[in-house]
Amino acid sequence: MKNDWLKSAIFYEIYPTSFYDSNGDGIGDLKGITQKLDYIKNLGCNAIWINPCFCSPFRDGGYDISDYKKINPKFGTNQDAADLCKRARELGIKVLFDLVPGHTSDEHPWFKESAKANPSKYKDYYIWTEGALEMGTPDIRTINGMQERDGAYAINFFAFQPSLNYGFVDPTESWQIDYRDDRLKPLRDELVDIMNFWLDIGCDGFRIDMAWSLVKNDKDGSANAWLWSKILSKVREKHPDALFIPETGWPFATIAGGFDMDFCFQINEPYYTLVRHEKGTNNAAFAMKGKNYFSSQGEGSIECFAKEYPKWLEFVKDRGYIAMPSGNHDIPRLSYNRDELDQKIFFAFLLTIPTVPFIYYGDEIGMKYQKGLLTKDGGYLRTGSRTPMQWNESKNKGFSCCDMDKLYLPVDLDGESVESQEKCKTSLLNFIKNLIKFRKEENITAESSLEIITQDSQGYPAAFKVDDIVTVIQPASRQAEIKLEGDYKIIFHENADFVEDKVIFKNKGYIVMKKMTKN
Template identity: 45%
Template sequence: MTKQPEWLNTAVFYEIYPQSFMDSNGDGIGDFNGIISKLDYIKELGCTAIWMNPCFDSPFGDAGYDVSDYKKVAPRYGTNADLKKLFKEAHKRNMHVLLDLVPGHTSVEHKWFKESMKAQKNEFTDRYIWTDSIWKEPSGYGSLRGISDRDGSCVVNFFSHQPALNYGFYKPSESWQQSFDDPGPQATLEAMKDVMRFWLNLGADGFRVDMAGSLVKNDEDGKGTIRLWKNVRAFLDKEFPSAAMVSEWGEPDKSLQGGFHMDFLLHFGPSHYNDLFRCREPYFSSRGKGDVKEFVKKYLENYEKSERKGLICIPSGNHDMDRLARSLNPQEMKIAFAFLLTMPGAPFIYYGDEIGMRYVEGLVSKEGGYGRTGARSPMQWDSSKNAGFSSAEKKKLYIPQDPAPDRPTVKQQMADKSSLWHEVNALISLRMQTPALQNLGEIDFIETGYPLVYKRTAVDGKACMVIINPSQKKCEVKMKEGQVLHITGKGAEYKNGCYKVEGGTAVIINLA
């Protein structure tokens, strides 16, 4: 297991979608100076670190996940110097910043790809994955064809304007498929290390890596990709040992082998994450018709594979999924946060989730957002023009805001002691004061229905019991009496050898 930076042991992350967070120059799009102006807010909420979605130069066909220059920030956010200032301002506040690294593909506008398209062999010919004939499509992959004089079809990831970078095939089966050790894939890897080196030298604290498990193709059990990231780990250990690495992989046993410090729980695949928050009957709905068992089963499977280390990160949401508020009401979200902020691994709070920002329905897709666009609307700060996000005319805003007159705002919720914001703030504060609740504390599940009951244990043996009861029905949990540290919801009492917990309530108990 890779030794991680000390600050990561207690980190609580705040995810910033930069174009929607805070606009400082009135063009309707968020920027670095806007983020800098709100660092004190993030710190006051209790978060100690930031994950910022891609901010590199891009044609924005996929909201910045289609990079055209890895070493230059998109001008709409500012300059490289502005980003460097953001790092410094965060560090002044004892906060850390992870950039979003997209190593699997670029935009078709990247200079590497433009050179790769040329018929004449050059330094970038093998930077991307090409078949050896225009008539040969890569089986199992989408491709770009007939776009240049080069004979061949180019493999793409996701959208058709995202050509896949070449890290080789674990088991090449076609003449055009290269192995990880071939010169082309090795040059690609070195180029990506150089990108990481560039931003770490400017002050970045590390990276959240987009789709980290997808780089080597035809990869049996992830063995080739694990080998690739071990190579990166050796580079970082030598040059940047304090750089933090969080993977979007969804298989912690593999990502941790590869040298990542933490893995990100995915909202797709076998995790059952959406059983909790985003399905027809979410577990955290007060209707009490949800099911947490499959989530716990898969979580424990990954937890055991990762040597019972608290290294699986569970986000409140992110730019790729519906807002929590689309499925849960404010009281239900409080209970959901009681869960999110008492689980192992670094919590990730998606900007605006702390005030229950809503999914904006019926929006036209923006920059490849499609159904995700409604979860990317500008932050709602106050009741002034454009909810304090921008001085631009409404029609110039990056994405339309929630038009409802009762839309939640930071100012309103900070003034209301019973608000979701204050509940999130209190839970983060308790987490910071209680080692058993922090990122590396162990977890043992006691009950996996209504209620969900689990024990968190610190390295020194001190422990807490967490009782989560989202349903409207009261429940009883037999256990020894302890010190109640926090109650979210309606209330609980200890009587006749058990805690009687009201519906819609979470209780955190310090065990003697």
């Protein structure tokens, strides 16, 4: 059953280490997030997704959990999490935690027990081969010879992230367990217990990392749908309004598993051809083999998005929603190779189409991707998108009062701040605030209708009709025009005008208009 609240949701993603430091140790924390909730509300967002904040050695940004039921001490305490959720609820903001169910840290007590020579309760919690000299399969990477147990353990990413065992479809090796086997039920029960624990504390749901990779060899997604329908239905017995969002980009399978919505993001062709198609703009090598549509060079194409995205909307129509981000913690920032107008063009699109928008912290002020930073917490190329939020023009851009050498990552001292942009009427921040306000006033939601109008496959320019609102964008740095019949009132525009049934662009730009009804 659809969660109707989500259709009007606008999310703000927070990387907790870099958002706001409340105690001067150079690291962001939960109390810092709580202190900045008013800013998020004033921006217009009514939900936040907080990247991992549970106990972890932080060798992969917290995606290597060592205790699912305890806040990492550098971020605060479980009481701080409860206080954050309580204050957010008072402000009408929902809180989603990042849950990592596919693997743990190799420092997690479950894994330490599972890795013993004679494991007992946790024997099947992780994927192990039957001998330390035995390798995995082409699809299952293993680490050999590192533990007492006579076996090699499977990993999802780094060597210190052992794969939890949710089973296999059609097992081909003696050490592979069918995903429906009762030996795997205790792990599923653990996951239900973890979710209920945090929902009881006060959070509203979870963004779930690698949600569709839990059951292995699942080519059509049906086994993971089976798994998640069991887990989520159990959680909803106690928390019927809990929200669940998978990191998948496969709504045709995830919605069947009981998730509320899915992302159209950097691994999906309809999205990556828009903004993540060029070298250096994505973390998925297969996606970086073309030109971005949202580029002043004007060498990309909107064809894939225009063809596929309406199909996604139609599929989830009575089932759930599609979310679309400005960026996230895994990829270079939206501002990479884009000036302020380029970013305004993208946000004019994102905030006026049927989707659940996600704004990555700092994208609303055009924070820069800092190339060349040494890796921190396993970030590698992702590190440059995780730098401290730029709040004002005081020390460390207002992120922390600590000495500069104690900062988690360097602050971009030359970058714009919230304070400076709030003072400028035409800033990116104020533009986004006004767009969000307009979106709410005109009741543009994830369920609104969508018609895409282009003059050719490239789509320079392209018009998006959403109920009575039409947004026309021209990302390319060249003159252009497109015919639109009807009477319209101009709401926002830059380098564009509406004259005699035509939108005319002097250069790259955007125009947002409302159709006027005749009396």
